[in-house]
Amino acid sequence: MPIVTVTRRLRFNAAHRVHNPALSDADNTRLFGKCNNPNWHGHNYTLDVSVRGPVAEDTGYVIDLGALRAIVEREVLSQTDHRNFNIDVPYMQGINPTTENIVVAMWQVLGPAIAPATLQRLRLWETENNYVDYSGE
Ligand SMILES: Nc1nc2c(c(=O)[nH]1)N=C([C@H](O)[C@H](O)COP(=O)(O)OP(=O)(O)OP(=O)(O)O)CN2
Numbered sequence: 079m080p081i082v083t084v085t086r087r088l089r090f091n092a093a094h095r096v097h098n099p100a101l102s103d104a105d106n107t108r109l110f111g112k113c114n115n116p117n118w119h120g121h122n123y124t125l126d127v128s129v130r131g132p133v134a135e136d137t138g139y140v141i142d143l144g145a146l147r148a149i150v151e152r153e154v155l156s157q158t159d160h161r162n163f164n165i166d167v168p169y170m171q172g173i174n175p176t177t178e179n180i181v182v183a184m185w186q187v188l189g190p191a192i193a194p195a196t197l198q199r200l201r202l203w204e205t206e207n208n209y210v211d212y213s214g215e
Pocket residue numbers: 096113119175176177178204205206207208
């Protein structure tokens with residue numbers, strides 16, 4: 079049976095401040111620059127969710143991409159879209175909202191929610207220039 083990876087793209091926007099409270103204000107400014115702005119800034123994020131598995135004989139699907147969209151919207155985007163990562167988002171409490179940390183936290187929510195399908199990769203675009211990949215390691 080062929081093993082195929084399918085990907086669903088979703089979009090959301092959110093505010094954040096990249097900030098490590100364990101560091102001084104001066105160090106936060108030095109490390110994070112404009113991204114440490116106390117009054118927040120926002121991004122239009124793009125999230126690519128990839129699921130890998132066998133192609134079912136009856137449907138020809140690895141997973142129904144509409145069902146995958148619904149899971150991501152219910153489990154992650156409903157708590158994230160038009161929110162502030164530093165304040166509003168339950169799975170980011172106490173975590174510095176870099177793209178790396180966000181994608182790892184999203185994986186921890188989505189991995190179990192997508193089972194028994196296998197989450198293969200999350201790719202989170204923070205800007206049109208910057209993205210991070212995570213595969214659960
Ligand atoms: N490794 C990481 N580096 C940076 C992150 C991150 O999450 N991981 N985040 C930021 C800031 O959030 C910043 O807001 C990113 O936006 P920006 O610097 O405007 O990036 P652009 O690519 O859109 O713009 P350029 O000015 O052309 O770089 C920074 N670093």
